[in-house]
Every structure is written in C-alpha cells, then in structure tokens.
Amino acid sequence: MHIGFWTKTKSILKWAILGCTLTLALTWALLKTPILTPTLKIETLNFPGETSQLFYKKLSSYSEQNSAFAKLDSSRTTFQFRLPLYDDELRWDPLEKAGTFYLKSVSINLLAYRKSVSLDDVNPTFELQKGIRNNRTVFVAPPGSIDPQIRIRIDSEALDIARISVAFVLAVLITLATLIWVNWHTAILAFAEKDTLWIKQLKNALHKDQFSASEFIILFGIGIALNLIPVTSFFLSVDDEVGAYRTDPSAWISDGRWTAFLVEKFIFPLPVLPFAPNLFFYACLAISYMVILRAHNLKFNWATALAYCVFVAHPIWWFIGEFYSNLPSAGLGVMCLSIAVYITTRLNLSNQFNRTKILLMIIASLCLALAVGAYQSLIMFYMVIGIGSVIFAFKDKTTEQTALLESAFKRVSYLIAVFLAGLALYFLLNKIAKHFYPANYGYLDSFLRIDALITDPLLIFSLTFEEMFKIYTGSERAYGVAFFSSAVALGFSILFLVTQKTWVACLRMTLFICALLISPFLLHFVTGGAYLPLRSMLAISFISWMSVMVILQNKGALRIFGVALTSILIFQMITINGQYAASTILATTHDRLTAQAIYSRIAEVNPNFDRDTLASIDIYGKLSFVSRYPSPSSSTMSASFFDWDDGNANRMIRYMQLIGFQNLSVIHPTQRIELTPKFKDMPIWPAPGSVRLEDGVYLIKLSETPDPTHAQYKQTGL
Structure with a gap:
C-alpha cells in the first residue's frame, strides 16, 4: 500500500512539473507571438487624409525603424497600429499638412482586454492646436503645417501586466488541453467518432422527413434565379450609408434586435456589401422552406417547388432587402422561427411530458427568441406558420371524434406554449443585452399607442381592416403597383378550405382562417392603427404560398386551374420586382x-x-x-x-x-x-x-x- 501511494505521488508530481514547465514555456512563447501584440486604436471623425504614422520606442528615441503606417479602415473613421514595443509615450503624426479633424476615442486593445486612454493624455506637441468644438475634441493644423505631432501617454506597466496575465491564462488552458489529450486521447477519439443518442435521433428525424442536399440546392437556385437583380447588383438605399460607416453594432440593441447585433458582430461586420448578404439570405429561406414543408406534412415535388416560387418571389421580400444590414439577420430569423414550428409539430401528442419533450420545447422557444431578436415582427410570421400547420393537419379530417379535437387542442397548446416561452426568453435576453449595452429605446416606444386602442377601438379596428384589405388584394396603394391574382388565389383557397364535410368542421376551419389572416396585423392594434412599413409584414409571403398550395393540392381540372393561377401570380410578382429594380x-x-x-x-x-x-x-x-x-x-x-x-x-x-x-x-x-x-x-x-x-x-x-x-x-x- 505504501508503494502504491509513493507511485501515485510520483506520477502526480511528474505531471505537475510537466504542466508547470509547459505553462511557463507557453507563456514565454505567447508573449513573443503577434497574438499578444497590443493594438492602439484611434477613432476619428472627418479625418482629412488616408494614412497616418505612429512612432513607438523602448528605452530609446523615436526613429523611422520603430514606426508604423496605417490606413483608415473600411468604416473611414479608425486607425489601428500594432505596438511591438512601447513605453509610457507614443508619438502620432496624423497629417503631413494643414487640416482639421475630431478625435472620438483612443484605446489599447489586446484580445478581450481593452483599456481606454483618456483624451487628456492625448496632446499636441508640434504644429497642432487642441480644442473643443461641437462637444468633441478637435485638432487643428494651421496653414503651412508639414509635420503635426501628437503625444499619447499610456500606462505601459498596466499593459505589461495585462499581456502577461492573458498569456498565462492562455498557456494554462493550452496546457490543460494538452495533458487531457495525452492521457485520454483514445477515449476522446472513441467518443467523438461515436454517434451520441441525440445525433442518432437527429439523423433519424432528418432521414425520416427525407431532408436532402439536392432539395436545398434546387430551392436555393430558384431563390437566386427569381431574385437575380438584387443578388448581382449593389443598390445603396437610404440608411445604408449609416450601416456602411457603423463600427459598433450595438446600435441594434436600442431597437431590441440583439440577434441582429450578434449577426453583425460575428458574421457580417460590414453588412453593406453586394452578393454575400443576399446569398446568405436565400440560403436561409431555402432551409426555412424545407422545414416549413415538413411542418405541414408536405413533400418536395413539382407542386411544392412551384409554390416556393410564390413564396420567394413575393414583393414583400423586396422591402426588407432594401437595407443590406437587415438581410442576414432577417433570413436567420425566418429560418429560426420555421425550425421552432417544425419542432413543435413533431412533438408526440399522445405521450405525457418527459425530459425529451421539455428539452425540445426549450430548443423551439430559444429558436423563436432568436427570430424575434432578429426582427420583432417575425413573431407574427411564427403565428401564421403555426396556424397554417394546424390547418393542414386537420383540413381533410372527416370525423368529429373526441380524439381529433384533443389532438387539435394539444397542437395549438404546444404552439402557444412555445410562443409564450419564446417571448419570455426574448425579453430576458433583451434585458441582458440592454444591461451590457445601454441605449436609447425611444425608437420602439414611438410605435406603441395602446391608449389609442383604448380610447377609440372601433377606429383602430377600421384602420387595421382597411390595411388588411389593401395588402391581401395586392392594392396599388400598398405595393405601388397592383397584382390582382393575389386576391384571386386567396379567395379560392379560402373557399376550398371552408368547404368541409360537416358544419362543425367548416366552423372550425373558418376560425382558423380568420386567425391566420388577422395574425400578420396584430401590431397594427398596439400601434393605434398606425401605418406600418411593409417590411414588417413578411408573413404575407407565407399566406400567398399557402393560398396556392391549397389550390395545387386539388386534382384534375382544379389542379390545372391552380397551376395556371400560380403561374400568373409568379409572373406578376416577377414583373413587380422588375419595376422595383x-x-x-x-x-x-x-x-x-x-x-x-x-x-x-x-x-x-x-x-x-x-x-x-x-x-x-x-x-x-x-x-x-x-x-x-x-x-x-x-x-x-x-x-x-x-x-x-x-x-x-x-x-x-x-x-x-x-x-x-x-x-x-x-x-x-x-x-x-x-x-x-x-x-x-x-x-x-x-x-x-x-x-x-x-x-x-x-x-x-x-x-x-x-x-x-x-x-x-x-x-x-x-
């Protein structure tokens, strides 16, 4: 027993010495790498040049050898200089001539570490005057200036401590990962190569619902083909100039759109650009449609592909696509809410609640929260897809058995539960985002006019139903150009849906249809019937799709009629989009x-x-x-x-x-x-x-x- 204890102690000591040695070696190596080279970030406004120069030193005088040039970045406001060496003073030569510019901020950045430099420590030393103008720090190089200079004082000791601390933490993490890999790499590889229960269940679900890469490629190709002009062109719309210059995506937080903040922060840091945002958007729509089909128990075939043309070519998408900053987050939001509905429709209606069902509902709620965080009006998109899935699940039922009614009630209950939980998660995450990024929320508050609904509800209802009529009939007053086939398709689909086997089924379907048609306009009630931009009405594209899908499910002459009507509708939509272009x-x-x-x-x-x-x-x-x-x-x-x-x-x-x-x-x-x-x-x-x-x-x-x-x-x- 004594021998075993001594052997175990020697083993622990050996690994401890190895770990300490490796940690120290990695710390030293990391400090020598560019990874831990600090960066000086200088944010300016109205800078009159393209480049500037920074001089740095360490126990020496300034020299051209120890200097760096930097160009204004794509935002046209910021310089970034790497600091391979430094002491308490840096010299910045912003210009080589006369000029005036504002200085917004100066900071030292090192991975996640950021230290602001007080503007009191940024002072002119030659051919520059510092002052305050329009509540901003301004530097003026008078006429005849050839070498303006600014001294920037930094705390080099604090920066050294930060570099060593970051290097040590990274070294410890790398060492732990290395030791874990050396000791347990066989088990780790075996686990990684093995399908876990969740992976197996996911594969089975995808296989059962016949998801395929070929279906995605076809849908993606349809989306690109029908929207070729916006994909291949670069249109600068009003507000795009703001997105192009934006360096801090936390502006989205003030709009309650924290998913848009995450997308711009980590996926599209410069969202105003051609091609890529559109490709991302139509890829998200293709995935969304694949999921929507399964949520409605439909298969991918020529009819659903034809109906997808109506969905993806609907003019309503043009209004959200006008702003490049909106496209990626809107596409991601539609995909997330579609997944939320799909998960909800796949919940087993006969079983009691268990851990798996609760976890799936949490995932669906999180997906919905992400969608609302991308664009708040997408909550209405979730509602219409959810109601649509219920309509398709029960529209052909010929009996009025108690079990059928219980199934319908459970499905609606699950959709409502995910709806409420998703909203709760959205508000919770929004609260967290507001805590870290305080902002002015007057923009959202300006839309809310609940007092108008209370004061004159009849007027609000009248204004809302007038807006419904304009949009559902494809009125020129709404879209700028009329397309009557939209109203024809909607009318025939309603006729086919309410024609059920029994009066009870007819009444139930009528209630579902009313809920479906009203859902996209719920915001109109809380905004006092105010006219909302069409980009908030994205759910209308789904209702148009559902209209033609209901007609295309018929057989014989009615199917021929459906194909003809759908083709006319697609042609009109393409023509309208051409006029928009x-x-x-x-x-x-x-x-x-x-x-x-x-x-x-x-x-x-x-x-x-x-x-x-x-x-x-x-x-x-x-x-x-x-x-x-x-x-x-x-x-x-x-x-x-x-x-x-x-x-x-x-x-x-x-x-x-x-x-x-x-x-x-x-x-x-x-x-x-x-x-x-x-x-x-x-x-x-x-x-x-x-x-x-x-x-x-x-x-x-x-x-x-x-x-x-x-x-x-x-x-x-x-």
Whole structure:
C-alpha cells in the first residue's frame, strides 16, 4: 500500500512539473507571438487624409525603424497600429499638412482586454492646436503645417501586466488541453467518432422527413434565379450609408434586435456589401422552406417547388432587402422561427411530458427568441406558420371524434406554449443585452399607442381592416403597383378550405382562417392603427404560398386551374420586382450623378480647391426625385439621399463620402441657421451660382423650400 501511494505521488508530481514547465514555456512563447501584440486604436471623425504614422520606442528615441503606417479602415473613421514595443509615450503624426479633424476615442486593445486612454493624455506637441468644438475634441493644423505631432501617454506597466496575465491564462488552458489529450486521447477519439443518442435521433428525424442536399440546392437556385437583380447588383438605399460607416453594432440593441447585433458582430461586420448578404439570405429561406414543408406534412415535388416560387418571389421580400444590414439577420430569423414550428409539430401528442419533450420545447422557444431578436415582427410570421400547420393537419379530417379535437387542442397548446416561452426568453435576453449595452429605446416606444386602442377601438379596428384589405388584394396603394391574382388565389383557397364535410368542421376551419389572416396585423392594434412599413409584414409571403398550395393540392381540372393561377401570380410578382429594380436603379443613378456634379461644381468655384483638404459645406433645401416606376410610401426604392428627411445635409454628405468624395464636411447646425440669409438671392440647383464659396464655406442651394435646419431661422427670430 505504501508503494502504491509513493507511485501515485510520483506520477502526480511528474505531471505537475510537466504542466508547470509547459505553462511557463507557453507563456514565454505567447508573449513573443503577434497574438499578444497590443493594438492602439484611434477613432476619428472627418479625418482629412488616408494614412497616418505612429512612432513607438523602448528605452530609446523615436526613429523611422520603430514606426508604423496605417490606413483608415473600411468604416473611414479608425486607425489601428500594432505596438511591438512601447513605453509610457507614443508619438502620432496624423497629417503631413494643414487640416482639421475630431478625435472620438483612443484605446489599447489586446484580445478581450481593452483599456481606454483618456483624451487628456492625448496632446499636441508640434504644429497642432487642441480644442473643443461641437462637444468633441478637435485638432487643428494651421496653414503651412508639414509635420503635426501628437503625444499619447499610456500606462505601459498596466499593459505589461495585462499581456502577461492573458498569456498565462492562455498557456494554462493550452496546457490543460494538452495533458487531457495525452492521457485520454483514445477515449476522446472513441467518443467523438461515436454517434451520441441525440445525433442518432437527429439523423433519424432528418432521414425520416427525407431532408436532402439536392432539395436545398434546387430551392436555393430558384431563390437566386427569381431574385437575380438584387443578388448581382449593389443598390445603396437610404440608411445604408449609416450601416456602411457603423463600427459598433450595438446600435441594434436600442431597437431590441440583439440577434441582429450578434449577426453583425460575428458574421457580417460590414453588412453593406453586394452578393454575400443576399446569398446568405436565400440560403436561409431555402432551409426555412424545407422545414416549413415538413411542418405541414408536405413533400418536395413539382407542386411544392412551384409554390416556393410564390413564396420567394413575393414583393414583400423586396422591402426588407432594401437595407443590406437587415438581410442576414432577417433570413436567420425566418429560418429560426420555421425550425421552432417544425419542432413543435413533431412533438408526440399522445405521450405525457418527459425530459425529451421539455428539452425540445426549450430548443423551439430559444429558436423563436432568436427570430424575434432578429426582427420583432417575425413573431407574427411564427403565428401564421403555426396556424397554417394546424390547418393542414386537420383540413381533410372527416370525423368529429373526441380524439381529433384533443389532438387539435394539444397542437395549438404546444404552439402557444412555445410562443409564450419564446417571448419570455426574448425579453430576458433583451434585458441582458440592454444591461451590457445601454441605449436609447425611444425608437420602439414611438410605435406603441395602446391608449389609442383604448380610447377609440372601433377606429383602430377600421384602420387595421382597411390595411388588411389593401395588402391581401395586392392594392396599388400598398405595393405601388397592383397584382390582382393575389386576391384571386386567396379567395379560392379560402373557399376550398371552408368547404368541409360537416358544419362543425367548416366552423372550425373558418376560425382558423380568420386567425391566420388577422395574425400578420396584430401590431397594427398596439400601434393605434398606425401605418406600418411593409417590411414588417413578411408573413404575407407565407399566406400567398399557402393560398396556392391549397389550390395545387386539388386534382384534375382544379389542379390545372391552380397551376395556371400560380403561374400568373409568379409572373406578376416577377414583373413587380422588375419595376422595383428599375425604380431603385434610376434613383441610385440619379444620386450618383448628382453627387458627381455637385463635387465638380464645388471644385469650380474655388480655383485653389484641394481634394485632400477638408471642405466645409452647407446645403439648403432638397432635390426631389420623381420616378416613372413604383414608389411605395413605406419604401426607399425610389428615394434620393438628396430628398430624404425633407433635406438632410448630413445624410447627403455621408453618401458623398461613401462613394469617394471624402473631404466634405457639414458645418454645425447653429452655423447653418446663421447662414440662412445668404441663400436668399441664390438660384436653385443646377443653375449657375447655385454653388458659392463664402468665408471658407461652400453654400449649395437645392430648392427654394428650406430644409428643417434652415427653417429654424424664422423660428429663432434671427
């Protein structure tokens, strides 16, 4: 027994020495690798150049050898410099000439470690002046400057401690993983190669429901083919300029869309780009449809493939696809809610609750919470798919047995339970997100008008049903262009569904249909009947799909009729999307040409114009754009950056910066109001004299009607 104890002690001691040695060696090695090289991040605003230089040192003087150049990143606001060595002072040479820029923040970053540098420790040392303007720190290099310099003081000792701590923690984790692998790699490999119970159950479920890669490829191809223009084009819509410049996706948290935050943080950090977001979106829709079919006990065949064309080509998708930032999270959300419904419909109705059923309901609830976190109106999408699955499960039942009613009640109960649990999880996770990313939530609160429902419920119901009529009938007032076949398909599907074997079944189906049709419009009741943008009505695409699917399930002459009606509907949808594309193309072309012309005119009025020197701009009014093609009121497809918000100079200039005119900057609103009288005698764009240079500010007059900022001139009594 003594020998066994001594042997065990020696073994533990051997592994302990090995672990300590390996940990120390890894700590030393990690400190020498680029992984633990700290980065200095400098966030600026209106920076007048493309590159800048940082000098660093360690027990020496500054030299070109110990320096680095950095370009502004894709957001056009931030410099990042790696610090292979450092002491308490860094020297930043931001410019090589005169110029003005704002400094928003300076920080040291090292993996998950981030230490902010106080702007009080960022001070000019040569050819620069530091001040406060518009509540921001501003640096000004006066005319004649050739080598402006800034000193940045950092706590090098704290940074050293942070590097060593991070290196040690990583080394410990790597050492533990290594020792575990050496001792138990055989068991680990055996476990990894073995199908667990859950993997077996998942494989069996996928095999039982006949999921296949070929089905996904066909559906994905249909989605791409029917939406080829948005996939292969790059349309900059109003608000895309915000997404393109956004460096902090926590802005989504203020909208209660924490799933969108996660998607932009880890999948699409720069969401405003062509091709990739669209591909991701249509891949998600293809998976969603595969799951939706199984939730409705349907198989993939020519009829369901034809119906998918209605689903994926529905004009409603165009309204969410106008904003590249929305696409990835919306696609992921639709996929998650479809999985939630699928899991719920696969729950065994005859068994009592057990651990497996509870776990499946938790997974379904989490999927629904993720969907709502991507886009809140997707909760209504879940409702219509869930109601649709109930309709398809019981529409052909010919008996009124008690067991049938119990099954229907249980299925609806499971859907409601997942609905409530999913909402609870969403609010819980939203609360956590708000704790870590405090933000202003006025945007969401502005939609809620429950008091209007209480005050005049008849009016709210009237407004809501009027909106239902416009959307379900494919009215031009809703979509900008009419497509009557949508109403025809919906009407025939309702007729076929309510035609049941018994009056009781007919009444039950009527109730289901009413619930189905009202569900997408539930938000209208809590928003006081206010007009909601069509992008919040994505569930309408499912109802159109269900309409044609009900008709296509008939046989003989009715099936021929269904194919013809579906084909007409698809053709009309493709035509409408083509008109939407034309409207968007013309608007984007108009804005690009306008931006080029304005920039050229700015250069013409100043013989000494320098494209690398910051140009101060003030814009009066707006430039309206009228298209021959559709212009739905809830869409930006034919909207101009030079017209939106009744003339938003910041939006116009941000757009111009995005397409390459970087040296433009809008002056402060107070200055703009004071300059209002100078526009009085100016002609409007594009007449000669509509762009003028006065006192270093370029004045641009787009219309006689003032924009909201200049309209304040009369209100202030100046």
